[in-house]
Amino acid sequence: MKRTGAQILWECLVREGVTTVFGYPGGAILPAYDAMLDYPIRHVLVRHEQGATHMADGYARASGRVGVAIATSGPGATNMVTGIATAMMDSVPIVCITGQVGSKLIGSDGFQETDITGVTLPVTKHNYLVTRAQDIGPAVREAFHIASSGRPGPVLIDITKDAQQSSCEFDWEQAAPKPHARPERIVNPDSMATALQLINSAQRPVILAGHGVIVSNASATVREFAERAQIPIAMTLLGIGGIPASHPLNLGMMGMHGEAWVNTAIQEADLLLAFGMRFDDRVTGNLKTYAPNARKVHIDIDPAEIGKNVPVDVGLVGDLGTMLESLLPRVAPGGRDAWLQHINGMKGESAVRDIKNLPDDGHLYAAHVIHDLWRATDGRAIVVTDVGQHQMWEAQYYHHDEPRTLITSGGLGTMGFALPAAIGAKMARPEAEVWVVAGDGGFQMTMPELATIAQEKLDINIAIINNGYLGMVRQWQEFFYERRYAATPLLSPDFVKLAEAFGLAGAAITRRSEVIPAIESARQHAGTVVLEFRVEQEDTVYPMVPAGADLHAMIRRPSPLVETAEDA
Amino acid sequence: MKPHTFVVTVEDLPGVLNRISSLFRRRNYNIDSLTVGHTERPGVSRMTFVVLTDTPGAERFAANLYKLVNVISVADITNTPAVYRDLAMIKVAAPQERRPEIVHLVEVFRARIVDLSPESLTIEITGGEDKIDGLLDVLRPYGVLEMARTGRLAMTRAARANASAPAPGPVADTHDPQVSYSV
Numbered sequence: 001m002k003r004t005g006a007q008i009l010w011e012c013l014v015r016e017g018v019t020t021v022f023g024y025p026g027g028a029i030l031p032a033y034d035a036m037l038d039y040p041i042r043h044v045l046v047r048h049e050q051g052a053t054h055m056a057d058g059y060a061r062a063s064g065r066v067g068v069a070i071a072t073s074g075p076g077a078t079n080m081v082t083g084i085a086t087a088m089m090d091s092v093p094i095v096c097i098t099g100q101v102g103s104k105l106i107g108s109d110g111f112q113e114t115d116i117t118g119v120t121l122p123v124t125k126h127n128y129l130v131t132r133a134q135d136i137g138p139a140v141r142e143a144f145h146i147a148s149s150g151r152p153g154p155v156l157i158d159i160t161k162d163a164q165q166s167s168c169e170f171d172w173e174q175a176a177p178k179p180h181a182r183p184e185r186i187v188n189p190d191s192m193a194t195a196l197q198l199i200n201s202a203q204r205p206v207i208l209a210g211h212g213v214i215v216s217n218a219s220a221t222v223r224e225f226a227e228r229a230q231i232p233i234a235m236t237l238l239g240i241g242g243i244p245a246s247h248p249l250n251l252g253m254m255g256m257h258g259e260a261w262v263n264t265a266i267q268e269a270d271l272l273l274a275f276g277m278r279f280d281d282r283v284t285g286n287l288k289t290y291a292p293n294a295r296k297v298h299i300d301i302d303p304a305e306i307g308k309n310v311p312v313d314v315g316l317v318g319d320l321g322t323m324l325e326s327l328l329p330r331v332a333p334g335g336r337d338a339w340l341q342h343i344n345g346m347k348g349e350s351a352v353r354d355i356k357n358l359p360d361d362g363h364l365y366a367a368h369v370i371h372d373l374w375r376a377t378d379g380r381a382i383v384v385t386d387v388g389q390h391q392m393w394e395a396q397y398y399h400h401d402e403p404r405t406l407i408t409s410g411g412l413g414t415m416g417f418a419l420p421a422a423i424g425a426k427m428a429r430p431e432a433e434v435w436v437v438a439g440d441g442g443f444q445m446t447m448p449e450l451a452t453i454a455q456e457k458l459d460i461n462i463a464i465i466n467n468g469y470l471g472m473v474r475q476w477q478e479f480f481y482e483r484r485y486a487a488t489p490l491l492s493p494d495f496v497k498l499a500e501a502f503g504l505a506g507a508a509i510t511r512r513s514e515v516i517p518a519i520e521s522a523r524q525h526a527g528t529v530v531l532e533f534r535v536e537q538e539d540t541v542y543p544m545v546p547a548g549a550d551l552h553a554m555i556r557r558p559s560p561l562v563e564t565a566e567d568a
Numbered sequence: 569m570k571p572h573t574f575v576v577t578v579e580d581l582p583g584v585l586n587r588i589s590s591l592f593r594r595r596n597y598n599i600d601s602l603t604v605g606h607t608e609r610p611g612v613s614r615m616t617f618v619v620l621t622d623t624p625g626a627e628r629f630a631a632n633l634y635k636l637v638n639v640i641s642v643a644d645i646t647n648t649p650a651v652y653r654d655l656a657m658i659k660v661a662a663p664q665e666r667r668p669e670i671v672h673l674v675e676v677f678r679a680r681i682v683d684l685s686p687e688s689l690t691i692e693i694t695g696g697e698d699k700i701d702g703l704l705d706v707l708r709p710y711g712v713l714e715m716a717r718t719g720r721l722a723m724t725r726a727a728r729a730n731a732s733a734p735a736p737g738p739v740a741d742t743h744d745p746q747v748s749y750s751v
């Protein structure tokens with residue numbers, strides 16, 4: 001039977017299991033929008049195409065399924081670039097569909113013509129310019145395969161208007177992705193043996209658990225591995241949730257804002273086991289002094305990551321879970337009490353505080369807000385953060401026990417991510433409690449998506465950590481630019497009134513005692529509530545490894561008041 | 569760090585060269601030489617790259633190329649016996665009285681004269697880079713007016729190691745959904 005290209009597009013999306021798409025219409029994608037009405041698809045109308053890509057991203061991160069965003073040519077497509085780059089850096093499977101001017105107009109600077117496949121070349125895993133109806137099916141099917149296989153990532157399909165309009169025969173089977181020959185990566189038994197030998201002989205090993213633990217669904221296997229060998233685990237920002245925060249072997253987050261005992265353990269280690277992470281500069285600090293005594297075993301699905309930033313002794317390329325399962329039976333059990341005790345000793349040292357014991361003295365600290373949010377939600381919410389100080393405090397004080405419950409832009413650090421990504425997460429997992437934790441700055445970047453929430457009648461709760469500053473930048477200015485606060489003080493709208501203007505509920509919180517009651521009432525409220533927490537303005541995220549400094553050269557919490565020993 | 573020679577086969581589709589050059593730019597690879605042309609197989613183009621890098625860098629270079637969906641095979645033939653050829657056309661100033669000397673040099677280098685005009689000769693030479701550089705050195709005093717060079721082409725010697733065939737080693741069975749053809 002003949003179908004139009006537009007029909008083929010939706011037919012393929014439905015068959016790929018797509019139920020929800022995030023998008024914004026326009027001339028070049030109109031035929032696709034028209035055809036959409038005949039398919040079982042929920043379309044979420046966004047307020048800016050960047051939002052559509054972040055929603056698809058949040059949808060994918062929350063569920064593991066491919067997220068789909070759709071937009072028109074030209075400005076619609078270029079508005080997607082930030083979201084695509086965000087997904088690329090964090091290996092998130094999304095498929096973006098853009099309309100393109102008619103194939104005869106291509107190259108003529110036609111109205112709303114942009115070479116979007118050219119623009120997105122470096123920030124997509126792959127992209128397609130489709131100019132004929134019969135090429136739509138194969139492109140869509142291959143795009144889904146590429147987005148979700150191997151190291152996941154974004155794929156863009158740019159479809160000309162005439163390709164959407166013209167008709168051809170469509171056969172699902174024939175549109176199956178064509179095989180691309182690749183050398184099979186058979187893990188060298190010698191590498192395996194060397195890895196095992198390093199693991200079994202290490203006295204002071206540390207596992208570095210990255211996003212790959214979650215993407216590979218390897219949480220249980222990594223735990224089993226760590227428990228069997230009694231190896232402590234440090235997590236990257238995107239690894240959070242991969243291992244329960246409450247697990248006794250889980251040390252917490254490493255890197256620029258990792259706790260001192262985590263970074264010190266890495267620096268003192270004699271073996272690093274990098275599981276699905278990529279030694280980003282935010283986790284290594286100065287590479288020259290990074291883990292100087294450690295041998296390194298790196299397991300990653302992307303061979304191009306092996307040895308990229310840190311030379312390794314053994315690189316094992318493949319799916320993390322599968323790889324660990326084959327190592328597991330040959331891993332010698334336990335026997336690292338001295339090392340674990342040593343790290344625990346560092347946790348107890350006086351330079352370490354626990355926020356639970358920190359008096360508020362009438363101030364409202366962001367860290368307290370996050371801590372209380374964790375308590376009030378039983379640590380079970382999906383928290384979607386923006387980028388900045390609040391993001392780091394969330395990572396430090398919200399203790400995630402489940403994979404896919406912290407959704408945050410790590411590699412690109414995209415402000416404006418939280419609100420739209422939370423919408424995507426909620427659409428993917430409607431039964432879950434979803435919270436946005438955003439700064440006053442980043443929230444204002446994508447805040448029109450509140451209208452999307454209202455239109456879709458979603459129940460998401462939003463915590464704006466309002467410190468009156470672009471706080472993380474202000475912190476750098478405080479440390480490195482003599483407190484010359486260039487362009488970081490920030491005026492915000494009245495967020496409560498703003499929420500009301502969108503038909504949502506809102507409340508402002510200024511005192512610690514109001515925090516839990518406000519969170520509780522937001523949780524009870526059917527529908528979205530915007531909570532504005534007016535927190536301490538010049539508060540600082542500690543500890544901090546200045547960019548490029550040695551990982552052990554942390555700026556520690558300054559005053560004994562904020563440095564209470566955990567057991568004190 | 570040393571020059572590594574790669575033979576890469578790619579699908580002959582619009583934009584593929586752009587994808588490859590975009591990768592090099594993005595990853596900050598310094599390409600010494602690059603040639604592209606058809607192969608014995610329709611729809612398949614062959615590229616030869618020379619890249620200055622170390623061994624781990626060469627492995628990552630190949631791994632990054634494999635991440636491009638349109639790349640079919642990548643072979644680092646640096647340590648494989650191979651024939652290297654470069655082709656140059658050199659237009660050299662040649663007044664009547666100096667022609668015999670130039671013709672003599674051309675013979676010594678086993679090059680050919682492919683065009684002449686009252687003031688100049690055009691010489692074609694194929695061979696390894698050293699040979700071409702050698703001819704250039706001796707022609708320079710006469711005045712090299714123009715030169716075009718292809719860059720390195722390479723072919724491994726052993727019939728087995730045909731680099732334009734899928735890369736050495738077992739090839740993934742792409743019908744197995746567990747196997748990904750792009751990382």
Ligand SMILES: Cc1ncc(C[n+]2csc(CCOP(=O)(O)OP(=O)(O)O)c2C)c(N)n1
Nearest residue numbers: 388389390413415439440441442470471472
């Ligand atoms: C789109 C974008 N622009 C600029 C930055 C640089 N940046 C990183 S954190 C930050 C400040 C964020 O301020 P806010 O949202 O108020 O969060 P806070 O740090 O105060 O918690 C800025 C400007 C960025 N990460 N993303």
Ligand SMILES: [Mg+2]
Nearest residue numbers: 439440469471
């Ligand atoms: Mg702020």
